[in-house]
Amino acid sequence: MRIVIAGGHGQIALRLERLLAARGNEVAGIVRKAEQSDDLRNAGAEPVLLDLESASVEEVAAHLQGADAAVFAAGAGPGSGSERKDTVDKGAAVLFADAAVRAGVRRHVVVSSMGADAGHEGDDVFDIYLRAKGAADDHVRGLDALDWTILRPGSLTNDVGTGLVRLEADTGRGMVTRDDVAAVVAELLETPATAGLTLELVEGSAPVSVAVKSVAGN
Numbered sequence: 001m002r003i004v005i006a007g008g009h010g011q012i013a014l015r016l017e018r019l020l021a022a023r024g025n026e027v028a029g030i031v032r033k034a035e036q037s038d039d040l041r042n043a044g045a046e047p048v049l050l051d052l053e054s055a056s057v058e059e060v061a062a063h064l065q066g067a068d069a070a071v072f073a074a075g076a077g078p079g080s081g082s083e084r085k086d087t088v089d090k091g092a093a094v095l096f097a098d099a100a101v102r103a104g105v106r107r108h109v110v111v112s113s114m115g116a117d118a119g120h121e122g123d124d125v126f127d128i129y130l131r132a133k134g135a136a137d138d139h140v141r142g143l144d145a146l147d148w149t150i151l152r153p154g155s156l157t158n159d160v161g162t163g164l165v166r167l168e169a170d171t172g173r174g175m176v177t178r179d180d181v182a183a184v185v186a187e188l189l190e191t192p193a194t195a196g197l198t199l200e201l202v203e204g205s206a207p208v209s210v211a212v213k214s215v216a217g218n
Helices: 011-022 034-042 057-064 082-103 125-141 178-189 208-215
Strands: 002-006 026-031 046-049 069-072 107-111 147-153 155-157 164-168 175-177 197-203
Touching: 002 011, 002 082, 011 026, 011 034, 011 178, 026 034, 026 057, 034 046, 057 082, 069 082, 069 178, 082 107, 082 125, 107 125, 107 178, 125 147, 147 178, 155 178, 164 178, 164 208, 175 178, 178 197, 178 208
Parallel strands: 002 026, 002 069, 026 046, 069 107, 107 147, 147 197, 155 175, 175 197
Antiparallel strands: 164 197
């Protein structure tokens, strides 16, 4: 498969690129800064220089042409203000999904966040983040031209992945490693029967492949 990843230099994205490339896929990662390109190449991915905060739908769609799947793994990141939660976590996610529709790329996986909800209340930056992610997820789920899967991990850690997870519509709060999130996304991409599902992810006792197969078609 050819897979295009938005937020290609992110911590989850770099892990995902290594996994996908190792499986023989052709991977491209969208990055904002040219100096990030070597990290992508080292992960086995082709860097695509494009700023999703200023690009048009047509520009993004041009880079999605011919892809078999798209993954949105971009984020404004910790330390960013409320404005970038809106322009990246919401705006870029909406743009990327619309561009996938324009390019005819049906398979679409979004790395969201547990608790994402467009109606979430509160004025802290994290509250604004959850609203932004929730609004973006709602937009993606409203696009009939996409075979989407929304993945909502719990609190992320940089511990070494165990390969053991809990993946359900409602897992409750929990932790999960970025390694295991990347592994689940890679498995979701190879499991089209997970389209139409919004899934929460935390550490658990099921091997990644088993966890994904258990929710497929539900």
